[in-house]
Amino acid sequence: MSVKREDVEKIVEAIGGKDNIEVATHCVTRLRFSLVDESRVDKQALDDNELAKGYFSTQGQFQVIIGPGIVDKAYEEMIAITGGQRASKEDVKAAAIKHKSPVQQFIKTLSDIFIPLLPALVTAGLLLGINNLLTGGGIFFAERSLVEAYPQWADFAAIVNTIASTAFTFLPALVGWSAATRFGGSPLLGVVLGLILVNPGLMSAYEYANALNEGTVPTWNLFGLHINAVGYQGQVLPMLVAAYVLVVIEKWLNRKVPDSLKLLLVAPIALLVTGFLAFIVIGPVTFTLGNWLTEGVVWLFATVPWLGGLLYGGLYAPLVITGMHHTFLAVDLQLINSDAAGHSTFLWPMLALSNIAQGAAALSMMFVIRSQKMKSLSATTSVTAFLGVTEPAVFGVNVRYKYPLFMGMLGSAIGGVLLTMNDVRAFAVGVGGLPGFLAINVGDWGIFFIGMAIALVVPFVGTLVYGKIATRKQIASGEAVEEDLADRDVKKVENAQSPIPASGNDIVDRPAAVSASSATASAHRGGINVLDLPSPIKGEAVLLSAVPDPAFAEKQMGDGIAIEPSEGKVYAPFDGTVAHVIDKSKHAVILEHPTGVQILVHVGIDTVGLKGSGFKAHVATGDIVEEGQVLLEFDMEAIKAAGYPTISPVIVPVGQDIVESVEEIPGSARDGRTPVLRITLAEVGV
Numbered sequence: 001m002s003v004k005r006e007d008v009e010k011i012v013e014a015i016g017g018k019d020n021i022e023v024a025t026h027c028v029t030r031l032r033f034s035l036v037d038e039s040r041v042d043k044q045a046l047d048d049n050e051l052a053k054g055y056f057s058t059q060g061q062f063q064v065i066i067g068p069g070i071v072d073k074a075y076e077e078m079i080a081i082t083g084g085q086r087a088s089k090e091d092v093k094a095a096a097i098k099h100k101s102p103v104q105q106f107i108k109t110l111s112d113i114f115i116p117l118l119p120a121l122v123t124a125g126l127l128l129g130i131n132n133l134l135t136g137g138g139i140f141f142a143e144r145s146l147v148e149a150y151p152q153w154a155d156f157a158a159i160v161n162t163i164a165s166t167a168f169t170f171l172p173a174l175v176g177w178s179a180a181t182r183f184g185g186s187p188l189l190g191v192v193l194g195l196i197l198v199n200p201g202l203m204s205a206y207e208y209a210n211a212l213n214e215g216t217v218p219t220w221n222l223f224g225l226h227i228n229a230v231g232y233q234g235q236v237l238p239m240l241v242a243a244y245v246l247v248v249i250e251k252w253l254n255r256k257v258p259d260s261l262k263l264l265l266v267a268p269i270a271l272l273v274t275g276f277l278a279f280i281v282i283g284p285v286t287f288t289l290g291n292w293l294t295e296g297v298v299w300l301f302a303t304v305p306w307l308g309g310l311l312y313g314g315l316y317a318p319l320v321i322t323g324m325h326h327t328f329l330a331v332d333l334q335l336i337n338s339d340a341a342g343h344s345t346f347l348w349p350m351l352a353l354s355n356i357a358q359g360a361a362a363l364s365m366m367f368v369i370r371s372q373k374m375k376s377l378s379a380t381t382s383v384t385a386f387l388g389v390t391e392p393a394v395f396g397v398n399v400r401y402k403y404p405l406f407m408g409m410l411g412s413a414i415g416g417v418l419l420t421m422n423d424v425r426a427f428a429v430g431v432g433g434l435p436g437f438l439a440i441n442v443g444d445w446g447i448f449f450i451g452m453a454i455a456l457v458v459p460f461v462g463t464l465v466y467g468k469i470a471t472r473k474q475i476a477s478g479e480a481v482e483e484d485l486a487d488r489d490v491k492k493v494e495n496a497q498s499p500i501p502a503s504g505n506d507i508v509d510r511p512a513a514v515s516a517s518s519a520t521a522s523a524h525r526g527g528i529n530v531l532d533l534p535s536p537i538k539g540e541a542v543l544l545s546a547v548p549d550p551a552f553a554e555k556q557m558g559d560g561i562a563i564e565p566s567e568g569k570v571y572a573p574f575d576g577t578v579a580h581v582i583d584k585s586k587h588a589v590i591l592e593h594p595t596g597v598q599i600l601v602h603v604g605i606d607t608v609g610l611k612g613s614g615f616k617a618h619v620a621t622g623d624i625v626e627e628g629q630v631l632l633e634f635d636m637e638a639i640k641a642a643g644y645p646t647i648s649p650v651i652v653p654v655g656q657d658i659v660e661s662v663e664e665i666p667g668s669a670r671d672g673r674t675p676v677l678r679i680t681l682a683e684v685g686v
Contacts, residue, residue: 003073003074005077007049007074008077008078008081009081010045010049011049011052011064011074012078012081012082014042014045014046014052015033015041015064016035016036016037016040016042017040018081018082018083018084020035020036020040021033021035021036021082022034022035024075024078024084025075026072026075027608029065029066029067029068029071029551029600030064030066030071030551031063031064031066031075032061032062032063033061033062033063035062038057041062046064052065052066053065053066053557053654054550054551054556054557056551063551065551065556065557067557067654067655068557068580068600070655109182112178112182113175113182113240116181116641116642116643117174120167123167124166124167124389127160127164130160130164130387131161131164132387132388132435133387134146134157135161136435136438137438168233169198170198170233171233171235171236171239172194172198172233172235172236172239173191173194173198175190175239175243176192176194176239177190179240180247183243183244184247184251185250185251186250186267189250189267190246193239193242193246193274193275193278194239194243196271196278197231197232197238197239197278198232199231201229202229202230203217203218203230203231204230205230205231205233205235208230227279227284228279228283230283232283235286238282238283238286241282241286242274242277245274245277245278245282246271249269249270249273249274250267253265253266253269301346301420306420306421309350309413309416309417309419309420310413311416312347312350312416313350313353313413313415313417314410314412314413314416316351316354316412317358317390317394317398317405317408317412318409320390320391344425345425345426348426348432348436348439349419349424349426349440349451350412350416350419351432352388352426352432352433352436353412353415353416353436353452353454353455354390354408354412355433356385356386356433356436356452356455356456357408357411357412357458358390358394358398358412358459359381359383359385359433360455360457360459360460360463361393361397361398361404361405361459361460361463362385362396362397362398362408363378363379363382364378364404364459364463365397365398365404365463365467366378366379367464368463368464368467368468368471369401377396377397381393381396381397385433386434387433387434387435388432388435388436389433401467403463403467404459404463407458407463407466408463410458411454411455411456412459415452416451418447418450418454419447419448422444424440424441424447424448425440425444426439426440426441427440437452529595530678530679531593531595531597531678531679531681532675532677532678533573533599533675533677533679534573534674535573535650535669535674535676536572536573536599536601536650537565537569537570537648537669538567539564539567540563540564541561541563541666541667541668541676542561542563542564542666544649544664546562547562547605547645548645549605552649557651557653558652558653558654558662559651560599560652560662560664560677561649561650561664561665561677562647562648562649562650563647563650563669565636565646565647565648568633569630569632569633570631570632570633571628571630571631572625572629573599573627575594575626575627576591577591577623577624577625578590578592578621578622578623578624578625578631579591579598581617581619581620581621582608584611585607585608585611586612586615586617587602587603587607587610587632587634588600589619589631595681596656596658597652597656597658597659597679598652598656599652600649600650600652600653601648601649602648602651603615603632603634603646603648604634604644604645604646605644605647606644607639609642609644610638610639614634614635614638614642615632615633615634615635616633617631618631619631650677652677658682659679659680659681659682660682661679662680663677663680664677665677665678
């Protein structure tokens with residue numbers, strides 16, 4: 001298939017000319033642009049262009065669907081026409097982010113950092129919820145915990161707590177790895193810096209509140225400067241700032257230090273300088289900010305209670321995002337130990353409502369989004385929030401989509417006003433979420449339960465209604481729906497080395513029912529051949545409308561079917577030729593049948609962002625393959641962990657004159673025996 005230069009010139013003109021293009025790249029199916037001004041796009045001109053199969057805008061990127069096999073040629077023509085520089089997908093994303101507001105950029109950065117940590121956070125959250133039920137007093141027995149009533153369960157609970165608390169105890173190390181990766185530095189240095197901030201030789205951050213009340217906080221004397229020797233367990237903001245500083249220093253040193261000395265100087269100097277700054281400046285500043293915030297909150301509650309409830313109830317979730325919520329533990333403990341405060345705290349009840357509100361918002365997203373992976377994540381993280389651990393729900397779902405976060409804040413703000421106006425107090429801390437009522441004074445239970453109802457209903461209904469309306473508007477305007485807006489490709493992954501063998505490709509044993517004749521002309525109807533195409537991937541065949549990508553779902557690149565894979569392998573569905581393999585990402589392959597028909601097998605959605613990590617190609621462009629031969633292998637769990645859907649489109653690209661029609665045959669394709677596509681040819685091709 002060839003590309004006409006004038007068609008590419010018209011595309012450039014339609015998107016506002018070369019001066020409107022900041023950065024451009026391409027993947028296996030489409031051109032991707034970061035444009036100076038998207039309002040300059042002439043959509044009618046794109047509709048009239050034969051080369052452009054479709055277009056849409058998402059996350060600051062304008063994408064023009066060209067189709068597999070020819071998009072690279074169109075890209076080369078475009079580079080020649082515009083005189084632009086070749087760019088990667090990450091370059092386009094980085095340029096697109098510039099068009100977002102500072103708040104959007106901040107949220108996007110947090111999303112990029114925390115989404116890779118979700119498996120650890122979700123696991124820790126669920127286990128901490130179990131630990132809370134086992135060790136929380138008054139849940140199953142009056143004034144006693146389950147382990148106090150049944151001491152034989154104490155060690156079991158202790159092991160659960162050890163496993164559960166590890167991810168949060170060493171959270172700075174996890175954040176350091178992900179943040180350093182996001183900022184473009186060494187992930188290993190990020191991990192080491194995080195471990196420095198939680199070194200066992202430091203006082204644990206969890207003990208800081210008591211030590212502060214008792215005046216026993218340990219310090220270092222650095223030439224007369226006294227520095228708190230306190231760790232940052234469970235905290236986020238100090239590590240985020242420290243990681244950014246570390247990467248800035250590392251990049252500067254890499255530019256200045258000769259290559260022969262980099263191994264000796266870059267890492268030691270970067271860690272030493274950043275470590276001192278973290279303990280001397282970064283940590284104390286964040287603690288000072290936390291103390292100012294604490295004092296301000298106490299003053300506000302004493303002066304204008306309803307406003308205090310509105311602000312603290314509404315802003316507690318953002319405090320969780322930064323890790324500054326830990327600073328209020330000292331206030332809670334101070335109030336509980338104070339005679340003047342009646343040995344009770346007015347803050348903890350609102351914390352419990354915030355947990356519930358964020359959980360309700362995350363749960364509501366199950367009924368808004370279409371992605372099965374995100375539905376599962378919404379359900380799981382909402383459970384952890386209801387049990388008192390909101391980080392998985394906040395970072396995994398609510399921050400990603402933004403409006404669930406704000407709906408949760410609204411619900412907890414309204415509940416906070418109700419609680420403070422009625423002076424609802426807790427006599428203990430430690431159990432949040434739905435079990436939080438057990439820490440509330442019994443006389444306040446009635447009002448607290450009303451607050452719980454508000455925290456459940458307002459975020460759930462608000463998220464559901466807003467999400468449905470937003471989705472309808474996106475569909476009506478042709479924009480990408482919520483799965484595309486989730487920024488699935490959120491972290492850079494090192495390019496995996498999966499060499500393509502020159503020969504010796506393995507042929508797998510295939511069922512007797514699958515033979516060459518199954519994919520060649522299997523019937524002759526009035527002189528028209530029919531190709532019955534077995535699934536190249538084992539799994540469940542579903543309609544393209546189920547694919548969370550408009551380019552595939554709307555059949556802008558051609559008819560076909562999608563496979564929900566049950567195995568991480570792509571097989572040749574017929575004897576033929578490998579027309580193209582994406583060398584770097586190895587996530588897609590184009591095969592050509594002897595009749596001339598080409599098919600595209602695209603593993604996952606947006607998996608080009610993995611740069612080959614989790615993929616292995618067994619063939620190269622131009623190879624002759626036999627039916628049943630393994631073409632690609634892919635790690636399904638690695639793809640899911642990186643936030644990408646594994647659903648894999650199998651497309652008959654448009655523009656093939658030999659193709660008369662394509663019929664989808666959804667259903668089980670687990671053994672590769674049954675056909676998933678029936679391709680009717682316009683003429684006899686064999």
